[in-house]
Amino acid sequence: MRMDGKTVVVTGAARGIGRAIAERLAQAGAYTVCGDLDAEELGRVTAGIDGAGGQAEPHRCDVSDPEDVEQLILAAEARGGPHALVANAAIQYERTIEDTPPEDWDQVLGVNLKGVYLCARAAIPRMRRLGGGSIVNMASVNGFWVEPQLGAYCAAKGGVINLTRAVALDFGKDGIRCNCICPGYIDTGMAQRYLEVQPDPEAARAEAGRLHALGRIGRPEEVAAMALFLCSDESSFCTAQPFIVDGGLSAGVPAR
Numbered sequence: 711m712r713m714d715g716k717t718v719v720v721t722g723a724a725r726g727i728g729r730a731i732a733e734r735l736a737q738a739g740a741y742t743v744c745g746d747l748d749a750e751e752l753g754r755v756t757a758g759i760d761g762a763g764g765q766a767e768p769h770r771c772d773v774s775d776p777e778d779v780e781q782l783i784l785a786a787e788a789r790g791g792p793h794a795l796v797a798n799a800a801i802q803y804e805r806t807i808e809d810t811p812p813e814d815w816d817q818v819l820g821v822n823l824k825g826v827y828l829c830a831r832a833a834i835p836r837m838r839r840l841g842g843g844s845i846v847n848m849a850s851v852n853g854f855w856v857e858p859q860l861g862a863y864c865a866a867k868g869g870v871i872n873l874t875r876a877v878a879l880d881f882g883k884d885g886i887r888c889n890c891i892c893p894g895y896i897d898t899g900m901a902q903r904y905l906e907v908q909p910d911p912e913a914a915r916a917e918a919g920r921l922h923a924l925g926r927i928g929r930p931e932e933v934a935a936m937a938l939f940l941c942s943d944e945s946s947f948c949t950a951q952p953f954i955v956d957g958g959l960s961a962g963v964p965a966r
């Protein structure tokens with residue numbers, strides 16, 4: 711799968727899954743326009759991509775801010791894109807909704823759902839002018855398979871799955887495909903932070919691995935491989951779908 715001549719936007723690219731996606735896309739030849747709140751760490755990531763022979767540029771961007779998102783997509787337009795967009799940035803939030811103040815609800819939904827909408831909204835007219843494009847949203851198994859104390863997060867991720875379908879239906883006629891990825895537990899800072907707030911973090915990590923049919927949690931690179939497929943023309947007849955990358959987590963109770 712090659713992405714030569716393509717400009718791709720990746721949000722939340724400073725660490726974890728977004729970083730792995732930016733690196734994988736750049737390795738495949740894409741010019742990678744990277745956005746993240748953490749400009750310092752993002753600069754290190756894009757310098758690493760450049761050092762490895764790829765092409766990437768860093769932009770400080772809060773995906774819940776329409777103006778920041780517009781600037782990010784404009785940067786991709788200046789590079790002839792965006793041919794693809796990976797709306798990956800999100801925040802974790804571990805509380806029941808009874809314990810979730812309205813301002814926290816707004817923040818979680820603002821980043822995890824509104825951020826995805828803002829990115830698509832800014833990219834769509836540019837993609838239409840290019841004759842099409844691929845939008846890849848980062849959902850989660852938590853969009854349809856819920857765990858305790860993740861009310862706002864699960865609500866946002868369920869929204870991302872249906873927003874993906876809505877975008878795909880509305881803009882398929884413009885050659886724009888829209889899919890989302892639903893990862894299981896992936897070994898990043900986000901998963902680490904979730905495990906750390908459990909009563910026994912080590913036991914929770916081992917148990918998290920056991921929940922997956924493959925007996926382990928996933929690696930960011932394993933999600934990046936799916937993102938590359940969905941951004942590339944190899945997935946030219948795929949749209950409106952959640953692609954589950956979860957080591958079997960959501961299939962049911964694993965064998966002991």
Ligand SMILES: NC(=O)c1ccc[n+]([C@@H]2O[C@H](COP(=O)([O-])OP(=O)(O)OC[C@H]3O[C@@H](n4cnc5c(N)ncnc54)[C@H](O)[C@@H]3O)[C@@H](O)[C@H]2O)c1
Pocket residue numbers: 721722723724725726727728745746747748771772773774798799800801821848849850851892893894895896897898899900901
């Ligand atoms: N790690 C998992 O187990 C897991 C499982 C399922 C889904 N996901 C999803 O994968 C995506 C990436 O998660 P991760 O595990 O790599 O998380 P992470 O916390 O390791 O990285 C998230 C990145 O997003 C950035 N970010 C946060 N808020 C932002 C904002 N408002 N604007 C721009 N950037 C922002 C952070 O600075 C960070 O660099 C998220 O959408 C997450 O919900 C993760």
